[in-house]
Amino acid sequence: xxxxxxxxxxxYVEHGVGVPLVALHxxxxxxxxxxxxxxxxxxxxxxxxxxxxxxxxGLSTTGGLTCNDDVVMLLGDFIDRLGAGPxxxxxxxxxxxxxxxxxxxxxxxxxxLALLCPVAERSGSVPGHxxxxxxxxxxxxxxxxxxxxxxxxxxxxxxxxxRRYRDRVAPGTALVDEAGLGRIFAGWTVDVGSTSFSAPxxxxxxxxxxxVGYADAAELLERYPHATLAVxxxxxxxxxxxxxxxxxxxxxxxxxxxxxxxx
Numbered sequence: 194x195x196x197x198x199x200x201x202x203x204x205y206v207e208h209g210v211g212v213p214l215v216a217l218h219x220x221x222x223x224x225x226x227x228x229x230x231x232x233x234x235x236x237x238x239x240x241x242x243x244x245x246x247x248x249x250x251g252l253s254t255t256g257g258l259t260c261n262d263d264v265v266m267l268l269g270d271f272i273d274r275l276g277a278g279p280x281x282x283x284x285x286x287x288x289x290x291x292x293x294x295x296x297x298x299x300x301x302x303x304x305x306l307a308l309l310c311p312v313a314e315r316s317g318s319v320p321g322h323x324x325x326x327x328x329x330x331x332x333x334x335x336x337x338x339x340x341x342x343x344x345x346x347x348x349x350x351x352x353x354x355x356r357r358y359r360d361r362v363a364p365g366t367a368l369v370d371e372a373g374l375g376r377i378f379a380g381w382t383v384d385v386g387s388t389s390f391s392a393p394x395x396x397x398x399x400x401x402x403x404x405v406g407y408a409d410a411a412e413l414l415e416r417y418p419h420a421t422l423a424v425x426x427x428x429x430x431x432x433x434x435x436x437x438x439x440x441x442x443x444x445x446x447x448x449x450x451x452x453x454x455x456x
Contacts, residue, residue, distance in 0.1 A: 198270045200256030205245035205271075208232065212304070212452055213241045213277040217268070217288030219312075220374075223251030223365030227285055229357060230433040234441035236448070243280075245271060247288065248377065251365060255373030260380020265294035272302050281451050283307040285433060286404070290383050297386030305451025307395040307444070308413070310430050312405050314382050322403035325349050325427045325435075339363050348401045348429035349436075357434045385416075393450035394420035397443060399428035399435070421446065 195204045206224060214235070218227040224244035235242060246253040248264055258264060268291060272280055282303045284292030289311035296303045327350040335343060335355050343350070343358045394417040398410035407424045414420055423443050428436045 195252070196271070196274050198267055198274065200254075201248060201258065201267055202252075202254045202256075203245050203248075203267070203271055204252035205243055207241060207243045209238065209241050211239040211241050213243060213275060213280040215243045215245070215272060215275075215280045215282050217245070217247060217282075217284040217292055218250070218365075219286030219288055219310075220247075221250070221366055221369055222362055223247075223368055225251075225361045225365055227283075227288070227433070229361040230285075230437070230440075231283070231444075233437055234444055236445075239452075240281075240448075241277065243275065247291070249370040249374035251368055255370055255377060258373070258377050261291065261377060261383045262294065262380065264377060265291055265298060265383060268295050269299045269302065272299075279304045281305045281307070281448070283309070284311070285309040286430065287312050290385075293385045293390075294383040296390050296392070297384065297388075300390060300392070303390075303392055304453065305393040305395075305447060306390065306417070307397075307447055308410070309397050309440075310399055310402055310405060310432055311396065311410055311413070313409055316405045316409060318408045319406040320401060320403055322429070323348065323401060325401060325429075326351065328352060331355050335359055342366065346429075347431045347435065348399075348403075349427065349431075354431070354434050358431075389416055389418050391419060393447060395443060395447040396420050396422045397432065397440065398422075398424050399430060399432040400424050400426045401429040402432070404430040419450075 289308040398407035
């Protein structure tokens with residue numbers, strides 16, 4: 194499906210009915226990555242799961258967008274277009290940064306906020322990219338050209354994580370509008386507000402995350418007074434693929450806390 198907002202075409206897919214859950218993927222991929230991760234752990238019923246391609250990625254365009262705050266405004270308008278009222282909002286990596294901006298700008302539209310391996314304006318302390326596990330058959334189903342991308346992203350290298358990379362991460366990397374995304378990223382800083390966001394929040398970081406680390410995630414607790422924080426051992430920036438069972442438990446608790454109590 195798609196909708197046009199001003200000059201931008203937003204492509205998205207959705208599944209199910211119920212409380213709306215909007216999930217924002219990271220940079221350089223498309224909706225298929227976060228869709229694969231969440232569809233494996235979200236309850237089968239009770240939630241309308243919505244996965245947009247962010248501007249300049251997948252099949253979404255970038256017309257008229259000049260900075261990340263423009264993208265935040267676009268996402269707020271996109272939520273309005275869904276016509277479902279307040280949503281539960283989740284983001285991974287870059288998507289988490291945008292989600293924070295939406296929650297700050299339009300708190301009444303966000304029932305709850307989940308931030309997975311959140312990127313911020315800048316990263317502080319970041320650990321080295323150390324492999325946690327590498328099985329002998331991890332690369333059996335990867336094309337040679339996919340190996341470098343898989344190794345750069347994953348610290349838990351198994352046949353299952355390689356398959357997830359091959360099927361749901363790598364395809365989106367070929368659809369990036371480099372010029373459009375570069376224009377947006379030139380205005381990187383998102384206005385995440387100066388006040389606390391009081392809705393139920395989940396913050397999850399990988400202890401082995403060599404992209405954004407985990408120390409900055411811990412500092413977010415001051416801004417989100419009703420947040421659960423989890424720093425997950427043996428997981429990196431691809432945490433949602435590497436530790437799905439643990440994420441499912443944390444995610445289920447967040448859904449219970451954020452879901453409207455009359456549903």
